[in-house]
Amino acid sequence: MNKFILILLWLGSMMLAQATTIENYQPYLQPGLDKARLQLADIEPLIKQYAADPALKVTELGRSVENRPIYLLQLGQGEKRVMAWSQMHGDEHTATAALFDFLNYTLAPEQQAWREQWFSEITLYIVPMLNPDGAARNSRVNAQGIDINRDALALQSPEGRLLMQLARRIQPHYGFNLHDQNRFHAAGDAPNPATISLLAPAYNAAREINDSRRRAMQLIAHVKPWLDRQIPDHLGRYNDSWSPRSFGDTFAGMGISTVLVEAGGHRNDDNRQVARRLNFQLYVAWINAIVSGSYRDAALSDYEAIPFNNSGGLKDLILSKLQVRVADTEATLDIGVNFHTEGDRYARIHELGDLTGYGAYHQFDVSGLRYQQGRAYPLTEALLLDDQRYQQLLRLGYTHFSGDAKLLQRQTNLPVLVNPLRPTQSSPQLRQGATFLLVNAQGEVIQVLLNGQLLDLARLEVLNPLGT
Ligand SMILES: [Zn+2]
Numbered sequence: 001m002n003k004f005i006l007i008l009l010w011l012g013s014m015m016l017a018q019a020t021t022i023e024n025y026q027p028y029l030q031p032g033l034d035k036a037r038l039q040l041a042d043i044e045p046l047i048k049q050y051a052a053d054p055a056l057k058v059t060e061l062g063r064s065v066e067n068r069p070i071y072l073l074q075l076g077q078g079e080k081r082v083m084a085w086s087q088m089h090g091d092e093h094t095a096t097a098a099l100f101d102f103l104n105y106t107l108a109p110e111q112q113a114w115r116e117q118w119f120s121e122i123t124l125y126i127v128p129m130l131n132p133d134g135a136a137r138n139s140r141v142n143a144q145g146i147d148i149n150r151d152a153l154a155l156q157s158p159e160g161r162l163l164m165q166l167a168r169r170i171q172p173h174y175g176f177n178l179h180d181q182n183r184f185h186a187a188g189d190a191p192n193p194a195t196i197s198l199l200a201p202a203y204n205a206a207r208e209i210n211d212s213r214r215r216a217m218q219l220i221a222h223v224k225p226w227l228d229r230q231i232p233d234h235l236g237r238y239n240d241s242w243s244p245r246s247f248g249d250t251f252a253g254m255g256i257s258t259v260l261v262e263a264g265g266h267r268n269d270d271n272r273q274v275a276r277r278l279n280f281q282l283y284v285a286w287i288n289a290i291v292s293g294s295y296r297d298a299a300l301s302d303y304e305a306i307p308f309n310n311s312g313g314l315k316d317l318i319l320s321k322l323q324v325r326v327a328d329t330e331a332t333l334d335i336g337v338n339f340h341t342e343g344d345r346y347a348r349i350h351e352l353g354d355l356t357g358y359g360a361y362h363q364f365d366v367s368g369l370r371y372q373q374g375r376a377y378p379l380t381e382a383l384l385l386d387d388q389r390y391q392q393l394l395r396l397g398y399t400h401f402s403g404d405a406k407l408l409q410r411q412t413n414l415p416v417l418v419n420p421l422r423p424t425q426s427s428p429q430l431r432q433g434a435t436f437l438l439v440n441a442q443g444e445v446i447q448v449l450l451n452g453q454l455l456d457l458a459r460l461e462v463l464n465p466l467g468t
Contacts, residue, residue, distance in 0.1 A: 090134015095178030183265030188307020191359025194236030347452020374399025
């Protein structure tokens with residue numbers, strides 16, 4: 001009999017574990033949001049559409065510095081109040097897309113029973129783009145140049161004031177603080193991007209744990225086993241030092257159980273669609289956990305077991321074991337290259353030497369090949385550049401073109417550098433451009449690195465195309 005009850009309990013717990021979140025997310029992903037950036041114009045038509053749905057209430061929370069509307073969506077009428085806000089940093093939009101996936105799921109006809117259940121327990125307040133001005137210029141800060149997430153005390157930005165007024169008015173029990181993080185964060189010691197990082201922010205310098213922070217930690221601990229299955233060794237914990245100017249920390253101090261979600265990179269996933277759907281699934285999981293209270297069984301040790309982000313643990317590209325000669329000194333080096341965006345997108349040598357322990361979005365073993373500086377091909381007369389001609393020039397050691405760009409007629413889709421700002425160097429140099437030849441022992445050019453893109457010369461194929 002006891003054994004029978006134990007089996008029933010075990011089966012029940014398995015079913016609960018499986019019900020942590022939805023697995024069939026695909027039909028609910030909002031089309032049109034798989035983009036490098038999201039602005040108000042991307043989501044405003046969706047919000048207008050939802051405004052007609054009696055299942056939720058859409059209001060204008062207020063206006064940004066440049067008078068763009070900031071919307072508030074309200075769902076449910078339960079006593080447990082949850083507040084979620086995304087894109088307070090204008091260039092961090094992954095969660096904004098996920099919130100619309102979540103809305104699609106919640107309002108789908110087949111979810112009526114589920115929806116009615118949690119609507120009776122929870123009132124959910126969503127601010128899906130707190131910083132529309134920053135979104136318009138793809139910047140972290142607002143139109144005043146203020147980082148809204150450092151304005152929780154000074155409240156000099158209208159956007160920050162709106163968020164604080166909302167929190168004071170509704171006094172949420174739970175807060176979902178939704179961000180994107182730098183793609184160079186690795187998940188602890190794993191050589192992988194932290195695709196999701198979570199944190200229950202501290203409310204004081206001693207990082208003490210009170211009831212409200214404990215609940216936030218338990219919400220995170222509750223989803224950890226599921227995340228570990230979804231993205232093994234890609235889960236991180238965000239830096240937990242106390243930052244009183246930040247909203248998460250300030251809200252934690254106001255007794256709001258706040259979880260910080262940082263969407264991060266993933267290999268072959270430039271627009272962070274993996275982090276997006278995990279965000280969506282996390283919201284469902286947390287709504288379920290708040291309704292049932294099941295998260296209160298989660299152990300804080302599961303939270304503590306999440307490794308901290310390893311800042312800078314990831315590189316965009318690592319070329320390992322390249323032969324390099326400087327003066328008369330011969331060395332075998334790993335070369336780490338990162339892409340930067342400051343106006344144009346360019347690649348820079350970020351680190352040289354032994355890069356064991358680092359991860360990379362793309363990594364190639366180039367042992368047996370030697371670094372060689374490229375040459376400039378002077379454009380003095382018209383040049384028709386098709387694949388074959390380009391291959392010939394690269395074999396001759398030309399990595400770029402100089403002179404009158406109008407003389408060059410491109411008939412190739414391969415990357416072509418004309419009058420590059422960061423020329424090729426006689427030897428690899430930190431913080432300098434990433435353009436050079438890789439030659440074999442016979443001096444033949446085998447591969448060419450063109451502004452961080454590695455071209456296999458025989459196959460005429462870029463091995464790490466931009467955007468992956
Ligand atoms: Zn952020």
